[in-house]
Amino acid sequence: MVVDCKTCPLRKAEIFDEMTEEEIQFMGTFKVGETKLDKGAQILMEGARSPQLFTVLRGMGLRYKVLPNGRRHVVNFILPGDFLGLQSGVMGEMKHSAEATTTMTLCVFNRSDLWTMYRQQPQRAYDLTWLASVEEHFLGEALASVGQMDAIQRICWGLVRFFDRCDGLGLVSDEACAFPYRQQDLADAVGLSLVHTNKTLQKLRDRQVLSWQDGTLRFLEMDVARQLAMMEEDSAETRPLI
Amino acid sequence: MVVDCKTCPLRKAEIFDEMTEEEIQFMGTFKVGETKLDKGAQILMEGARSPQLFTVLRGMGLRYKVLPNGRRHVVNFILPGDFLGLQSGVMGEMKHSAEATTTMTLCVFNRSDLWTMYRQQPQRAYDLTWLASVEEHFLGEALASVGQMDAIQRICWGLVRFFDRCDGLGLVSDEACAFPYRQQDLADAVGLSLVHTNKTLQKLRDRQVLSWQDGTLRFLEMDVARQLAMMEEDSAETRPLI
DNA sequence: CGACGCGTTGAAACTCGTCAATTGGTGTGG
DNA sequence: CCACACCAATTGACGAGTTTCAACGCGTCG
Structure with missing residues (x-):
């Protein structure tokens, strides 16, 4: 095995x-x-x-x-x-x-x-x-993200970053990837309260930027999300595997 | 030379x-x-x-x-x-x-x-x-500091951290060390606005926790500062010099 | 002298955190 | 099979913490 x-x-x-x-x-x-x-x-x-x-x-x-x-x-x-x-x-x-x-x-x-x-x-x-x-x-x-961005930007940043990493690993299929975490985990990652994280996610759903349900994350408007997160297109640099 | x-x-x-x-x-x-x-x-x-x-x-x-x-x-x-x-x-x-x-x-x-x-x-x-x-x-x-602490704690964290590093380098004399930065630099380091950084520093001065004038930083109550910063005593681990 | 950088202060606006309560889903024991 | 506990997600209300705007003082420099 x-x-x-x-x-x-x-x-x-x-x-x-x-x-x-x-x-x-x-x-x-x-x-x-x-x-x-x-x-x-x-x-x-x-x-x-x-x-x-x-x-x-x-x-x-x-x-x-x-x-x-x-x-x-x-x-x-x-x-x-x-x-x-x-x-x-x-x-x-x-x-x-x-x-x-x-x-x-x-x-x-x-x-x-x-x-x-x-x-x-x-x-x-x-x-x-x-x-x-x-x-x-x-x-x-x-650090720069948590230090200088507001709630919407930070949440986008965290999720886009995660999505890009999954993409590099071939874990994205059908424009979607698994995101098995709780809202509390995301909140603790970007330095926001659980409640505010929830409300911010709601906004992003309302604006049709992304969806996240049943542990699946999907970006409906990736370019909007990237702009909010202030991230460039994923550069696809390779890195070592140990 | x-x-x-x-x-x-x-x-x-x-x-x-x-x-x-x-x-x-x-x-x-x-x-x-x-x-x-x-x-x-x-x-x-x-x-x-x-x-x-x-x-x-x-x-x-x-x-x-x-x-x-x-x-x-x-x-x-x-x-x-x-x-x-x-x-x-x-x-x-x-x-x-x-x-x-x-x-x-x-x-x-x-x-x-x-x-x-x-x-x-x-x-x-x-x-x-x-x-x-x-x-x-x-x-x-x-990251944890900027993500989870409030203004007073973050400022203390940043300054105590700097002070400890100076201490390890032998740059502390008479309980004071040089801090040649602007308030804006500190603000950008801990993710606060300049104005709020200024007012928070004022509070710390009023409470007699620290003083910072003419590029010199001094802690009047280091234990209070450490408690606010949620930092342990400096562990004095050595590190390599390249 | 005037321009500029930095520190300081007050007031208003707003973002975000906390408190509290509700919903739905899941698992457990009676 | 239902009652109950428990956990994650959700929502509303309120207040605290922070940001933004604006203005002023002070020292330095050209």
Whole structure:
């Protein structure tokens, strides 16, 4: 039942870089197993020193931080191909938590092998830095979005961003993609209250910009949504897959 | 006039990891020169493909993004020891701009030597990933702060964070540190309007939590400020210096 | 001297958060 | 099979927090 890296279905997605035979070979030895998680399960906990790193093979989840006052901020949505635990890998402990929103399957790697990778596979090491940089870039955009936009713009931004990521992974069919989260999750991601998020979604539905029901997200007027979100057309740059 | 890596004054700061002789040696060959910038000068421009990377030797600045609607978000304040241009180094182009707030001196590296570093100095490569991870961590905190806190909390968060960074660099003396920015910069960093930032600062002054005048920041009640910012005591973890 | 940048202040308008109550769907136990 | 609890989505009302507009003071610079 375990997926062999050689035939990993994720690599087919257009968003990922090509990999050499040698790299695939190496990833095969790096991977030590798979984990299957039920929906709602915790993947990582803030402050934990997990000895393991993961790549999401199937399913969706979310990363979040909980503030001392009890409020939660959703840092990002987790999609297939995402690499989890890099912070604990290099910094010693996780700086945020992660949980499964749907059932998920994760490829498991040993943190202790990370250093081997840096010595023996400089290209893969470079890719890891790349990933961290991409994440930094994303968080920078999220920060600008939450800091400078109003409710409608932020909601559009969050949903368009999610849609584009799904698109790159080939998860969009018929102009629609799965969005298995609750309104509360979206609210915590863009820094709005649940009630206001709900009312803003209502406006976007009324204006025929998008629809979201039964866990399915669909943009009826993508160009309007992009304009509201102040995002360019998805650039379709490729990125590494670990 | 050019500082030799062997005698780099920055390395003395307690916040930075110890470096081996070999690493210092390598950095000496990696460094190709220095640049001095006047206040207000652009360091990096969003979208640019700079062939150079920098480490801040002296001075302060800020990183920011400009949104299509003209609004600006200050992503972070730039302090000595910060490494600039990693995104353009690994991803091809900068995802934000940076400018000097005071006069600055930068160590200059060639982007083309980065790959050599990955092949020959895995420890330094690892450090680069660490840096990107730290930055990601910081942005995650900023995101949670801007997304979930009110004005007083956000302002405290931004200023305490800055103060702690200065502290780690040995830039705090007499309980005070330099803060050479405008209120507008702080406002753009925490996602508030200039006017409201001003009034919130007034409250913090009235409550005797902090003072900020003539470019000098001082906390009169640091524990109150930390509580408002919902931050723990500064953990004094060390980090690599590139 | 006048222009300009930055900090400051007051008032009005508005966005957004909180409180409260309702609906519909789902699962569980009697 | 129904009663009940529970969760997510929804809606209305109200008030707090923030933004925007406008004006003024102060210092610097040409």
